[in-house]
Amino acid sequence: MTGRDSIGRLVAFFNKFPGIGNKSARRMAFFLLRQEESFLRAMGNTIAELKDHLFTCGECGNISDSDPCPICGDPLRDRSVLCVVESIDDLASFEQAGVYNGLYHVLGGRVSPLEDQELSEECVESLLRHMENTKAGEIIIATNPRMEGDLTYYTLLEILKPQMAEKGLKVSRLAFGLPVGGSIEFADRMTLHTALESRIASR
Numbered sequence: 001m002t003g004r005d006s007i008g009r010l011v012a013f014f015n016k017f018p019g020i021g022n023k024s025a026r027r028m029a030f031f032l033l034r035q036e037e038s039f040l041r042a043m044g045n046t047i048a049e050l051k052d053h054l055f056t057c058g059e060c061g062n063i064s065d066s067d068p069c070p071i072c073g074d075p076l077r078d079r080s081v082l083c084v085v086e087s088i089d090d091l092a093s094f095e096q097a098g099v100y101n102g103l104y105h106v107l108g109g110r111v112s113p114l115e116d117q118e119l120s121e122e123c124v125e126s127l128l129r130h131m132e133n134t135k136a137g138e139i140i141i142a143t144n145p146r147m148e149g150d151l152t153y154y155t156l157l158e159i160l161k162p163q164m165a166e167k168g169l170k171v172s173r174l175a176f177g178l179p180v181g182g183s184i185e186f187a188d189r190m191t192l193h194t195a196l197e198s199r200i201a202s203r
């Protein structure tokens with residue numbers, strides 16, 4: 001294998017990243033080529049071991065180095081609110097924006113007729129169990145402003161309605177703020193803050 005092939009393989013790897021075209025992939029590869037060997041080894045090992053020490057949080061579905069995850073294990077977080085997100089990417093966006101101090105619940109599924117997806121019984125049970133364990137009094141449904149996000153919201157709302165009526169559970173949805181068809185993943189801090197602050201109470 002010649003040196004050129006190694007660079008070509010590296011470019012091909014970077015090319016697989018979302019939003020990274022050929023040109024960017026080449027720039028990343030040449031950036032690495034200019035780094036110290038210790039940097040490359042540290043980075044390579046981090047990637048190689050990425051999945052070795054990761055756990056799915058049994059409470060919220062987040063992925064981190066521990067179970068429960070640092071968010072669920074943090075005594076300073078507000079345990080009375082659960083923010084329901086579709087994916088770990090969305091959770092990470094909220095965390096990075098630093099605009100929310102409650103707990104999360106990663107649904108790990110959504111309603112999408114086009115992809116023939118329903119919310120599985122397992123998804124629903126895991127959410128209800130999490131609500132039961134935390135005794136959360138408020139659920140913020142932070143599904144994305146798209147058809148799938150809407151359908152997922154309405155499905156969850158139906159599931160939560162008995163608890164809203166019987167226990168006074170508060171349910172709301174993010175106000176968008178976020179452009180329709182956009183996504184939480186790519187929203188900036190201000191947009192997420194606004195979406196959260198002006199969330200709309202469900203009935």
Ligand SMILES: [Zn+2]
Pocket residue numbers: 057058059060061062068069070071072073
């Ligand atoms: Zn967790």
